[in-house]
Amino acid sequence: MNRHTIPLGRILGIPIGLDYSWFLIFGLITWTMAVGYYPAEFKNWPTAQYWIVAAVTAIMLFVSVLLHELGHSVVAMHYKIRVRSITLYIFGGISQIGTEPISATVQFWVSIAGPAISFALAIFFFLLQPVFTGVVPLLALAKYLVYINIVIGLFNLIPGFPLDGGGVFRAVVWGITHNRRRATLIAANLGRFIAYIFIFLGVWQMFGGNFINGMWIAFIGWFLESAAKGQVQQVAIQDMLAGHKVAQAMNRQYTAIPAETTLQRLLDDHILGSGRRSFVVKRSNEAIGLLTLHHMKEIPRSEWLTTTGAQAMIPIERTKRVQPDAELWTVLEEMDRDGVNQLPVMVDGQIQGMLSREDIISYLRTLKEFGA
Numbered sequence: 001m002n003r004h005t006i007p008l009g010r011i012l013g014i015p016i017g018l019d020y021s022w023f024l025i026f027g028l029i030t031w032t033m034a035v036g037y038y039p040a041e042f043k044n045w046p047t048a049q050y051w052i053v054a055a056v057t058a059i060m061l062f063v064s065v066l067l068h069e070l071g072h073s074v075v076a077m078h079y080k081i082r083v084r085s086i087t088l089y090i091f092g093g094i095s096q097i098g099t100e101p102i103s104a105t106v107q108f109w110v111s112i113a114g115p116a117i118s119f120a121l122a123i124f125f126f127l128l129q130p131v132f133t134g135v136v137p138l139l140a141l142a143k144y145l146v147y148i149n150i151v152i153g154l155f156n157l158i159p160g161f162p163l164d165g166g167g168v169f170r171a172v173v174w175g176i177t178h179n180r181r182r183a184t185l186i187a188a189n190l191g192r193f194i195a196y197i198f199i200f201l202g203v204w205q206m207f208g209g210n211f212i213n214g215m216w217i218a219f220i221g222w223f224l225e226s227a228a229k230g231q232v233q234q235v236a237i238q239d240m241l242a243g244h245k246v247a248q249a250m251n252r253q254y255t256a257i258p259a260e261t262t263l264q265r266l267l268d269d270h271i272l273g274s275g276r277r278s279f280v281v282k283r284s285n286e287a288i289g290l291l292t293l294h295h296m297k298e299i300p301r302s303e304w305l306t307t308t309g310a311q312a313m314i315p316i317e318r319t320k321r322v323q324p325d326a327e328l329w330t331v332l333e334e335m336d337r338d339g340v341n342q343l344p345v346m347v348d349g350q351i352q353g354m355l356s357r358e359d360i361i362s363y364l365r366t367l368k369e370f371g372a
Contacts, residue, residue, distance in 0.1 A: 012073070014073055019090070104175035107174060111170075160194040160195070166187045188231035194224065195228060201217055202216070250345045251353055251359050252352065254280055261281075278342045291309050332360055
């Protein structure tokens with residue numbers, strides 16, 4: 001979870017968060033339903049009732065989105081793929097899955113699970129309607145949830161990355177070609193093409209007088225294009241790093257501090273002066289742990305004068321480390337999956353250097369500059 005996300009708790013061990021942009025779309029949906037949809041479909045309700053039912057509808061819409069994302073997550077977990085979090089935001093929701101699917105089959109089932117849940121919810125709310133026949137507001141809510149879950153399912157089946165249909169399409173191409181890279185590029189570029197269609201249709205509607213709907217369609221197209229472009233760039237980075245090892249990108253100059261160094265002295269002598277963000281903690285010239293700014297911030301500032309590096313560090317035996325001959329792309333994927341920014345590079349228990357995201361970015365710039 002990042003600082004723009006409100007934690008809501010956990011479901012099946014998965015952290016659920018609410019992005020601040022959700023409040024914008026919640027307000028827009030509530031307003032649209034209260035002054036447009038419900039008054040047109042159901043006459044003579046009290047004004048307050050329109051707004052209450054509209055607000056409940058907006059909440060249930062995002063409950064449906066959450067269940068859609070849980071569908072992806074549960075299937076991913078079935079295949080031993082870690083799910084880092086689910087976040088609800090302005091465009092719906094997103095499941096942060098830790099690693100790429102290991103096969104086309106896994107990709108297919110993880111991708112199709114979300115739309116399948118949406119269609120199942122549509123059937124559920126359709127079957128629920130006779131129960132609410134005598135309670136008009138609940139009947140109205142059930143009818144709308146049938147419609148909106150069908151729309152969510154169909155929209156996500158559009159065959160372009162990053163939509164679920166793009167994942168299904170990628171799985172099919174992957175299965176045919178046996179080449180994940182090629183399948184990703186084809187699905188992502190198809191996603192970009194579909195995104196441009198959305199942008200064109202949105203701008204067309206805006207000039208045709210339907211400004212609000214056109215703006216949203218164009219905005220969705222822009223979002224899809226950005227996400228698909230990101231997939232293409234990821235493949236390009238993977239291609240550039242292919243065959244390159246950690247030893248080529250790591251920084252052999254690292255800062256070691258004595259175990260008894262206090263956090264305040266570390267701040268004064270090293271962080272403020274050099275801007276370094278990670279330190280190897282040593283005792284008797286032996287590395288015993290790793291200390292980062294993140295670990296320091298977990299200690300109350302009032303205790304920095306007395307807290308030592310040895311007390312704040314992660315012990316070396318609990319620290320994830322890499323070998324100098326490890327594949328650089330694989331390590332970058334692991335760093336992203338585990339949410340770490342730097343790793344010690346070790347051989348036989350001895351630290352050879354540090355590898356950070358900044359080191360990898362700098363190495364990529366060098367590769368690009370020399371056309372390697």
